[in-house]
Amino acid sequence: MQKLIVLLLVFSSFISTVKAQDKFFTKTGKITFDGKATFDKIHAENKTVAAVLDTKTGALSFSVLIKGFEFKKALMQTHFNEKYMESDKFPKSDFKGTVTNNASIKYTTDGVYDATVKGKLTIHGETKDVEAKGKITVKGGKINMNSVFTINIPDYKISAQMKDQVTITIDCSNLEPLK
Amino acid sequence: MNRKTLIVLVILVLLGAGGWYGYTKFNEKPKETADIKTSLEINATDLIKKFETNADSARAEFPGEKAIVVTGIVKEIKKDSLTGYTFMLGDTASQSSVQCSIDNSQQEAAAKISTGSMISLKGLIAGFQPDDLGIGSSVILNKCILEVKSEK
Numbered sequence: 657m658q659k660l661i662v663l664l665l666v667f668s669s670f671i672s673t674v675k676a677q678d679k680f681f682t683k684t685g686k687i688t689f690d691g692k693a694t695f696d697k698i699h700a701e702n703k704t705v706a707a708v709l710d711t712k713t714g715a716l717s718f719s720v721l722i723k724g725f726e727f728k729k730a731l732m733q734t735h736f737n738e739k740y741m742e743s744d745k746f747p748k749s750d751f752k753g754t755v756t757n758n759a760s761i762k763y764t765t766d767g768v769y770d771a772t773v774k775g776k777l778t779i780h781g782e783t784k785d786v787e788a789k790g791k792i793t794v795k796g797g798k799i800n801m802n803s804v805f806t807i808n809i810p811d812y813k814i815s816a817q818m819k820d821q822v823t824i825t826i827d828c829s830n831l832e833p834l835k
Numbered sequence: 836m837n838r839k840t841l842i843v844l845v846i847l848v849l850l851g852a853g854g855w856y857g858y859t860k861f862n863e864k865p866k867e868t869a870d871i872k873t874s875l876e877i878n879a880t881d882l883i884k885k886f887e888t889n890a891d892s893a894r895a896e897f898p899g900e901k902a903i904v905v906t907g908i909v910k911e912i913k914k915d916s917l918t919g920y921t922f923m924l925g926d927t928a929s930q931s932s933v934q935c936s937i938d939n940s941q942q943e944a945a946a947k948i949s950t951g952s953m954i955s956l957k958g959l960i961a962g963f964q965p966d967d968l969g970i971g972s973s974v975i976l977n978k979c980i981l982e983v984k985s986e987k
Contacts, residue, residue: 703918
């Protein structure tokens, strides 16, 4: 009887550990965007992206503060926040979606896996369906996520004096288990 | 020199000066954190509490891109090849923190700080990330520089 109780305790402890390992997160993910204005290239980086990945369901969420984007030129940063993104009115951009091929990703085995993500992207108060391809890397119990995709800025009612297409690069490394 | 020539010269000088001003303004870099004066000083747990209690009121008190000096215990240090050092300040019993992204110029100094240290950082407020994702809320500061040497 005692052996059975010990076995049950060990088993339930194992289950709770595995369950706790389902979700991985970071608060220091990086997003960059690159675009082209009339007289200049536009490049900005944000190093404070929050992301959560549920490895069991494939649910993926990102949240990024617009004022966290840093530019090399002060005037560009001011125009970005005040004129184009209206960041006082729309302080964040969010993504909620899923890794559609989640079943094919072996989160317990080190490796680099192709991933397709589909979901809803909200920028400047506008929400659109997006799909993007990227890589999920599993290494030493941590997860990296990378993707490069483009968005059409008029879709998000952003009136900027630049070309419509902007390239978004996502680099989220060392996602760790959420305890 | 006749009057007409003088007028043309003055116009050219004004255009040149205007053009030069526009060019320098266009290419002006953001101010370095060290060069921004501020009188805003607060401890990390109080700052988090202000934003968690009333984010709108806290945003008005601490407007975006304003410099602030925050003091608190380093409860976590993140080091990433892509993003450099980030210090999380606040109560170790809470998931919420003041998240301080260290300025590129201070990466070497940041390497000497350890968790549990009480430090002061001056940074630019990027904003508040509420706990929408179940990972705690964050008051986010960018381009942070160390204000005082850490002590345990």
